[in-house]
Amino acid sequence: MIYVIGSGPGNKDFMTLEAIEAIKKCDTIVGYKTYINLIKDLIEDKELVENGMRQEKERCEMALKLSSEGKIVGLISGGDSGIYGMAGLVYELNSKLEKKEEIKIVCGVTSSISAASVLGAPIMHDFCQISLSDLMTDWKLIEKRISLAAEADFVIAIYNPRSKGRSEHLKRAFEIMGEYKSPSTPVGIVKNSGRDGQEMYIMEFKDMNFDICDMSTMVIVGNKESYIDDGKIITPRGYNI
Amino acid sequence: MIYVIGSGPGNKDFMTLEAIEAIKKCDTIVGYKTYINLIKDLIEDKELVENGMRQEKERCEMALKLSSEGKIVGLISGGDSGIYGMAGLVYELNSKLEKKEEIKIVCGVTSSISAASVLGAPIMHDFCQISLSDLMTDWKLIEKRISLAAEADFVIAIYNPRSKGRSEHLKRAFEIMGEYKSPSTPVGIVKNSGRDGQEMYIMEFKDMNFDICDMSTMVIVGNKESYIDDGKIITPRGYNI
Numbered sequence: 001m002i003y004v005i006g007s008g009p010g011n012k013d014f015m016t017l018e019a020i021e022a023i024k025k026c027d028t029i030v031g032y033k034t035y036i037n038l039i040k041d042l043i044e045d046k047e048l049v050e051n052g053m054r055q056e057k058e059r060c061e062m063a064l065k066l067s068s069e070g071k072i073v074g075l076i077s078g079g080d081s082g083i084y085g086m087a088g089l090v091y092e093l094n095s096k097l098e099k100k101e102e103i104k105i106v107c108g109v110t111s112s113i114s115a116a117s118v119l120g121a122p123i124m125h126d127f128c129q130i131s132l133s134d135l136m137t138d139w140k141l142i143e144k145r146i147s148l149a150a151e152a153d154f155v156i157a158i159y160n161p162r163s164k165g166r167s168e169h170l171k172r173a174f175e176i177m178g179e180y181k182s183p184s185t186p187v188g189i190v191k192n193s194g195r196d197g198q199e200m201y202i203m204e205f206k207d208m209n210f211d212i213c214d215m216s217t218m219v220i221v222g223n224k225e226s227y228i229d230d231g232k233i234i235t236p237r238g239y240n241i
Numbered sequence: 242m243i244y245v246i247g248s249g250p251g252n253k254d255f256m257t258l259e260a261i262e263a264i265k266k267c268d269t270i271v272g273y274k275t276y277i278n279l280i281k282d283l284i285e286d287k288e289l290v291e292n293g294m295r296q297e298k299e300r301c302e303m304a305l306k307l308s309s310e311g312k313i314v315g316l317i318s319g320g321d322s323g324i325y326g327m328a329g330l331v332y333e334l335n336s337k338l339e340k341k342e343e344i345k346i347v348c349g350v351t352s353s354i355s356a357a358s359v360l361g362a363p364i365m366h367d368f369c370q371i372s373l374s375d376l377m378t379d380w381k382l383i384e385k386r387i388s389l390a391a392e393a394d395f396v397i398a399i400y401n402p403r404s405k406g407r408s409e410h411l412k413r414a415f416e417i418m419g420e421y422k423s424p425s426t427p428v429g430i431v432k433n434s435g436r437d438g439q440e441m442y443i444m445e446f447k448d449m450n451f452d453i454c455d456m457s458t459m460v461i462v463g464n465k466e467s468y469i470d471d472g473k474i475i476t477p478r479g480y481n482i
Contacts, residue, residue: 008257016350017261018254057480080354087362088478095470096482107358109257109348113321117346121328125378126386128369128395136479137366141394145367148393152386154369229336237329238377239298241337 002063002073002101004087006080006108007031010194012039014109022106023074030063031076038195039076046074060090067101080110084131084159111193112157115218118200119188120232122220127155132162132169139169146173150180155226155235158219162210170210170219177221181205186222186233193218202233243304243314243342245328247321247349248272251435253280255350263347264315271304272317279436280317287315301331308342321351325372325400353398356431356459359441361473363429363461368396373403373410380410387414391421396467396476399460403451411451411460418462422446427463427474434459443474 003022008014020042023029028047029036036043036050049062063075077085087105094100116123128149134142149156156177161170183206191199191212201212205221213219226235244263249255261283264270269288270277277284277291290303304316318326328346335341357364369390375383390397397418402411424447432440432453442453446462454460467476 013259013262014257014348016249016255016257020258021254057482080350080358082354082357082362082364083368084365084478087358088365088475089480089482091362091470091473091475092477092480092482095475100471105358105362107255107350107354109321109350110354113323113348113351116323117321117328117348121323121332121346123323124325124329126369126371126383127324128367128390130367142367145393145395148389149369149395152389153382154386154390229332230341232332234329234332234336236333237325239330239333241298241330241333 002067002075002090002103003106004075004077004081004090004103005106006085007035007039007076007078008109008194009079009111009114010038012042014114014194015039016108019106019108025072026074027071028066029074029076030059030066032059035076035078056086056089060086060093063090064093064097064101068099080108081105082107083110083129111159111218112220115188115190115193115220118190118193118198119202119220120234122186122188122222122226122233122235123155124235124237125155125223127157129157129159131159132166132173133160134166143176146176150177153180153223155223156221160215161217161219162213163215170213174208181221186226186228188220188233189213189217191217202228202231243308243316243331243344244347245316245318245322245331245344246347247326248276248280248317248319249350249435250320250352250355251279253283255355255435256280257349260347260349266313267315268312269307270315270317271300271307273300276317276319297327297330301327301334304331305334305338305342309340321349322346323348324351324370352400352434352459353461356429356434356461359431359434359439360429360443360461361475363427363463363467363474363476364396365476365478366396366464368398370398370400372400373407373414374401375407384417387417391418394421394464396464397462401456402458402460403454404456411454415449422462427467427469429461429474430454430458432458443469443472
């Protein structure tokens, strides 16, 4: 039995009761070091299997192996496990096994939702989430999605905006969005959302500061109705007020 | 002081610790009856101000008034308050006041995330959320967004898919998506996600069953890579397995 548990954006305050109860049921916790560290006090009495970044496949295989040995396994995934998380991969690997393991997804708060709550109410209406990581997705497809999302006037939440190896992708994304988003469109940036060292920046599209963004940053770009008021971004739902 | 609290999709199991702690701090709880009922045991000792559907403005004004009188107010919003919820409206109304109230958004699990966890791992990659309610949004804009989102091959989560007054909107949305989504694209439907009476259906795009959808239903349409396996929808993230 594997619980695939979204641990939320930061420490245990952002986890659901269901997620905390699921952890209590587990014998063994499998996860990426950074996320495990954030919820350390919940898992003190558990067997721990931690590993590093980009070892997602090994992590899922380990969870499946431990489950096949009769362990109740908690596979920890930052944010929500179903959004750029571990849920898909563990199902994919399980589907190839002769003897399948039981899997239960325990949902969590994803980073865009957490960042939005820090910025005010920037989402509020139709929106989309796009990851700029081209490790596993063709960059041309990412560009196409950015362009069509901007044309559709979605609020756009950008995951994995900028890493050392991809320092120019975010700038390119803004060039593409700039064909549809006006220079005064509000942009919100949240670094380390829900964690120690949380930082928040609000600016207009034309003043976008790319240099403050890294892999622990969420960037949210408003729609045509969004505005900045009193240090917050507000996207109206459409109420007549 | 107003805490705008996302109460998650169902009962308190899907609330975050932060949301539960925020409720404890409140003197008065303001909210829509249905959501208040779902978390009754958390608010037994609080002053309650409940009202009905479509009275969102009155609810926010009441929260602001009570806060101006010195009360600590918990404004309850189903799911996450920042996604089609109360967060934007209370900020909008507050910005018009001479003496502004302090507002803190307490995030929650939105319905698409909860429904996805029931369906397997249908989201997993770039996705968008679109509400089919045209009460406050021009239907032409909604159609445009559906078309561009399908062209971009986003996973698409449809909020408010069908009400008595809008029985044909969902069918029209599928006609539009059908220009880009193949007939075998997986579609997941979750009714009453996270609540008593939860129902889950998985089918191919060409077999879509519109009649089972209502306002308490979430519809999730996969992307080109999504597939159905062992009664779950899986959208691969792109790992080489």
